[in-house]
Amino acid sequence: MQFLFSTVITVANGRGRAWIRRLQLQTRRPGDFLFRGLTYLFVLIVLAAVVGVAWVLFSSSLPTIQTFGFRFLTNEAFDPVHNTFGVRPALFGTIETSLFALIFAVPLGVGTAIFLVDFCPRPLRAPLGFIVDLLAAIPSIVLGLWGAVVMVPWLQLTGQPWLKKYLGFLPIFQGDIHGYSILAAGLLLIVMILPIITAISREVMLVAPKSQREGLLALGATRWEVLRYAVLPFSRAGIAGGAILALGRALGETIAVTLVIGNQASNPSLHLFDTGYTLSSVIANQFGEATPGIFQSAVLEAGLLLLLITLIVNILARLLISRLGRERVGGLVV
């Protein structure tokens, strides 16, 4: 016992001495001490901001969580008159529009990236790649404007009637035609995430080891075979990660979607022609009317749900990308 006690004391003393010694060293140079302190302070503020966002959303949506519990996920709509709130159509619409966009944007984006990396005439590669990077940076409000003013009327007059006429036997292409629809939101999201997927896929394919390509070429492989056996196995995880990052972007996109989705839904709908709602468009549409109390708290819980979903999606994407052994994808901050 005595031995144990003294050991603890000694260890503690050793620790303490090291700390004091370090403090002495640091205070000997007050400039360094200040600079480090300032840096740590700023990092702390950033960390506090991240934790703060989650905490504020959670604590402010507690009233709704306590009142409705899981019914918040299954209730139909925001109904301040009857004091019931729910996000079932919005939750469904968020996932539906994003997955729709992902299904079309991934083949298009990866195909474009493959073209840019391997098949494109050499002098065009760098400029075209740069254009893709530019497109990823176009503000979503610009897309939303185009969507609302050009795409929605076109869908109403031409696109949707055509789909109904020729593909109307599919349940997803049935129902009334409004123009504003889940379909419109999904299409706009394709345009939004396509450059992201292309840019990331391009970055990860560019760093595939050259020796592998050359080895396969020397064996007499065609360009497709080089891609298939040397490039794609290497960049698969990165491409998947990029696609999931793009999914995260699509899930959280607000303004462009709000402008074209119609912002009305009482039920989750698989009919792409129906108007819909997403979590983010619920927030954008309802915060102005939200009276203090349970209504406000319901808006915040919609935000909390959105935060949770995008966090999970992003963590998944980072895990996939980090399997490449790189902390970030190429020169792109995504």
Place this chain on the structure above:
Amino acid sequence: MKTPTHPFQPDSAVLHVRRQIANYLVVGLTTLFAVAAMFFLGYLIVYVARLGIGSLNLNFFTQPPAPEGETGGGVLPAIEGTLVIVGIATAIGVPLGMFTGIYLSEFGRGHIAGVVRFMVDMLTGIPTIIFGLFIWTLIVVPQHHFSGLAGGLALSIIMIPTVARATEEVLRLVPKEMREGSVALGATESRTILRVVVPTAKSGIITGILLAVARVGGETAPLLMTAFGTNFARINIARPMDALPLRIYVSTLSPFAPDRTIAFAGAFVLMMLVLVTSFAVRWATGGFKQR
């Protein structure tokens, strides 16, 4: 890595033809995808630019918005508001982001640095409307009114990860010898970082800041919940403030045709802001060279 399951044995005639067909099929398909994607995105830019340039005039930059439904008028409050709000965001977000980048590159070790890096990564992934919601709950709701300052705060959080990662990246590129040389001459740690490391990486950090500014300049959703927008040309950061993206949003929703032209002109200005910034950054960093 998976070993090829496809043996590259000497081609039989049939196999040879089959491989060539598969090859051309993929080349053709990806070319088609690329052309379609490029064509559409090009169309989009040209469309917005054509309508936008057509509605640009001096009034657009110097007049407050006209009363609803009337032609004329401009977006002066929106331009001023965007400058002020992005200015506030830069003043707050850039120091926070830069010091976080310095920490990650110079001081960060072990688990704590891992946590910081993870948090910064998560900041990039969180939808921007969440930051709007955050500031709305913290500042707008208790104050009972929207304000330009709240808008700037919301945007500043969005700037942090871009600036932080850019700073970290370029600081890591500064050769170790320069740090060692500085220390060998008797400079302290803080002096080495502030006088040697950061100035060496200056252009890279500025690049990151410019990209962050261009990005938040086009943000709409968080501003809608914080700065909200106004028709009046007055600069008061404690009051609701207009911004270009907000003006475009309101004009898009408006049922009056004249507002559409305002929307497209605004979209064009915003797009040029982003494109010119990206172009300048790429040119300055020599990114046009062939890889």
